[in-house]
Amino acid sequence: MTTYFMIAQQVMSAFSLNANEHNATEASGQGPSNSTSPPSITDFSSLVAFLFSFRALTDWLMLIVMGGAVESLRRLLFQLYFKIIASFWITASFNQDDSSYDWMMVWLSKKSSWNTVRQVDISTRSFGLNSNAVIVPGEEEDLSMLAGRKIAYLPSPTLTFSLWYHRHYITINRIQTQTGWRGSQEETLQIRILARTHSVLNELLLEAKREYLAAQDQSVNIYVSDSNNSWRHVASRPKRSLSSIILDPGVSELLVDDARDFLESKSWYAARGIPFRRGYLLYGAPGSGKTSIISSIAGELSLDVYIVSLSRSGLDDAALSELISDLPEKCICLMEDIDCAFSQSLNREEPPPPPPPNVSARPDDGPPPPPTASKPTSRLSLSGLLNALDGVAAQEGRILYATTNKYTALDPALCRPGRMDIHVEFKLASKYQARRLFTQFYLPIDDVKTKKSLETKGVSKEIDSGYTSAEDADDIDLNLTTSRRFVDGPTYFGTTHGQHAPKLRPKQIAALAERFAEAIPEREVSMASLQGYLMTYKIRPFEAVRAAHDWVKSERESRAKRERA
Numbered sequence: 001m002t003t004y005f006m007i008a009q010q011v012m013s014a015f016s017l018n019a020n021e022h023n024a025t026e027a028s029g030q031g032p033s034n035s036t037s038p039p040s041i042t043d044f045s046s047l048v049a050f051l052f053s054f055r056a057l058t059d060w061l062m063l064i065v066m067g068g069a070v071e072s073l074r075r076l077l078f079q080l081y082f083k084i085i086a087s088f089w090i091t092a093s094f095n096q097d098d099s100s101y102d103w104m105m106v107w108l109s110k111k112s113s114w115n116t117v118r119q120v121d122i123s124t125r126s127f128g129l130n131s132n133a134v135i136v137p138g139e140e141e142d143l144s145m146l147a148g149r150k151i152a153y154l155p156s157p158t159l160t161f162s163l164w165y166h167r168h169y170i171t172i173n174r175i176q177t178q179t180g181w182r183g184s185q186e187e188t189l190q191i192r193i194l195a196r197t198h199s200v201l202n203e204l205l206l207e208a209k210r211e212y213l214a215a216q217d218q219s220v221n222i223y224v225s226d227s228n229n230s231w232r233h234v235a236s237r238p239k240r241s242l243s244s245i246i247l248d249p250g251v252s253e254l255l256v257d258d259a260r261d262f263l264e265s266k267s268w269y270a271a272r273g274i275p276f277r278r279g280y281l282l283y284g285a286p287g288s289g290k291t292s293i294i295s296s297i298a299g300e301l302s303l304d305v306y307i308v309s310l311s312r313s314g315l316d317d318a319a320l321s322e323l324i325s326d327l328p329e330k331c332i333c334l335m336e337d338i339d340c341a342f343s344q345s346l347n348r349e350e351p352p353p354p355p356p357p358n359v360s361a362r363p364d365d366g367p368p369p370p371p372t373a374s375k376p377t378s379r380l381s382l383s384g385l386l387n388a389l390d391g392v393a394a395q396e397g398r399i400l401y402a403t404t405n406k407y408t409a410l411d412p413a414l415c416r417p418g419r420m421d422i423h424v425e426f427k428l429a430s431k432y433q434a435r436r437l438f439t440q441f442y443l444p445i446d447d448v449k450t451k452k453s454l455e456t457k458g459v460s461k462e463i464d465s466g467y468t469s470a471e472d473a474d475d476i477d478l479n480l481t482t483s484r485r486f487v488d489g490p491t492y493f494g495t496t497h498g499q500h501a502p503k504l505r506p507k508q509i510a511a512l513a514e515r516f517a518e519a520i521p522e523r524e525v526s527m528a529s530l531q532g533y534l535m536t537y538k539i540r541p542f543e544a545v546r547a548a549h550d551w552v553k554s555e556r557e558s559r560a561k562r563e564r565a
């Protein structure tokens with residue numbers, strides 16, 4: 001320590017000497033010099049010599065060691081302090097891309113404490129919900145008819161919020177981090193709970209998940225793969241009842257029962273060492289209900305649907321394998337139009353198609369060449385697809401549905417059991433289907449049920465069933481057309497929603513449906529076109545029956561024209 005005093009003395013004496021010299025110069029009348037006069041060389045050299053003397057060096061060393069020790073101690077104390085504090089807290093982070101983030105955001109948005117917070121974010125994001133789980137109080141009554149999107153309070157990302165949950169103090173932070181140079185942001189929700197054990201976090205998570213799923217009970221979640229090969233939630237669709245899809249007798253039951261049985265048989269598969277996977281190949285005519293039945297089954301079994309678009313640009317074997325292995329344990333994986341995944345036929349034995357004819361070589365007056373297949377956009381190979389379906393990385397528990405209109409174009413390896421366990425053909429409409437579609441179209445069972453339940457609750461208000469209340473259908477003007485010309489109003493074609501169909505008695509509908517089915521030839525038109533036809537007669541069931549013969553004739557003609565072309 002004495003060294004420090006000596007150094008200080010040396011420095012002081014050097015400077016005081018300098019100052020004396022400076023004063024003396026000014027006093028002698030020579031005025032201040034422009035250049036600052038340096039301290040004398042002997043003083044500096046003695047100072048430097050002193051600073052680097054052995055005694056000084058040991059003192060320096062001691063100073064460094066002591067400083068280091070004090071700093072280490074300070075850091076240690078702080079670490080200890082944070083560890084002690086952290087031991088009272090449980091911190092959970094929820095990444096924006098994960099479903100749990102949506103659960104928590106919906107859970108938070110429903111906390112009444114947001115009503116009193118002074119700084120909040122307002123959001124119209126539904127977090128994957130179709131329902132009114134995310135709303136600002138009072139919105140339901142005032143704006144629900146007008147607002148397509150519900151609004152909610154969310155914690156502002158700039159502040160830390162706190163609330164009490166089951167007598168535990170919780171702080172909430174929304175952390176936004178810049179992820180790319182293009183300014184894209186990633187958000188993490190961080191929840192800290194003042195608790196010693198995880199039980200309160202478990203409770204909170206289960207509550208959030210339960211509430212979320214309850215709000216979502218009436219919808220099916222749709223996920224698609226994005227360009228980064230990760231799954232992104234894109235929509236929640238209302239569940240479609242199985243009875244609304246009219247297939248040949250037994251087909252719906254076969255598909256649903258088999259899938260349900262599969263989901264309950266995990267241990268059976270494990271005991272026999274068989275991969276716990278199931279594949280269904282739905283093939284046949286376009287517009288025959290393949291996609292519709294899959295979405296219905298998803299609703300029936302409460303499964304999310306993950307759509308793999310095989311023709312997506314940039315999708316290669318590795319990306320597909322990554323996507324499939326990233327599927328959740330129980331879900332539906334849907335590959336639509338599996339035959340269109342490749343530019344070439346999905347048959348390994350078939351040679352590739354010949355190159356398109358040279359345009360200049362074509363005779364000028366010759367017929368135009370047949371349209372060539374569109375350019376391949378995905379870099380997927382058949383073996384890549386086969387590996388993704390049942391390779392080592394393939395996800396257990398998933399149900400695969402593949403649809404195609406060209407069954408014979410598929411490679412046998414793709415269709416073999418283990419990859420596609422059940423193949424179901426979807427044919428063009430039968431008379432049975434036509435009859436049931438007609439009945440369903442003009443006798444909406446759900447509306448009848450809703451009306452009944454409202455009546456039993458004593459609600460006298462007439463509900464809008466989409467049907468006129470004419471009791472006697474025979475009184476209806478059957479020649480009513482959907483095209484109307486008002487004196488001053490617009491001219492339009494189609495059926496406006498305000499126009500209602502006559503309310504028919506079940507017996508009348510059955511008789512009409514029978515006549516309608518007689519007019520529809522067996523397996524000639526698709527269910528989708530039948531549905532389209534009935535839509536044009538939405539309010540005119542009698543006319544729909546009367547015009548059915550002509551419609552079938554015109555359908556045949558246009559099909560023949562298409563085939564000739």
Ligand SMILES: Nc1ncnc2c1ncn2[C@@H]1O[C@H](COP(=O)(O)OP(=O)(O)OP(=O)(O)O)[C@@H](O)[C@H]1O
Pocket residue numbers: 244245246247285286287288289290291292293403404405426527528529531
């Ligand atoms: N069997 C059916 N019962 C009720 N509606 C049907 C049926 N088949 C088709 N539809 C209706 O036709 C439309 C198209 O059906 P969907 O997309 O399910 O057919 P698809 O067989 O998947 O056609 P594609 O092979 O062209 O994809 C839907 O609006 C659906 O309501």
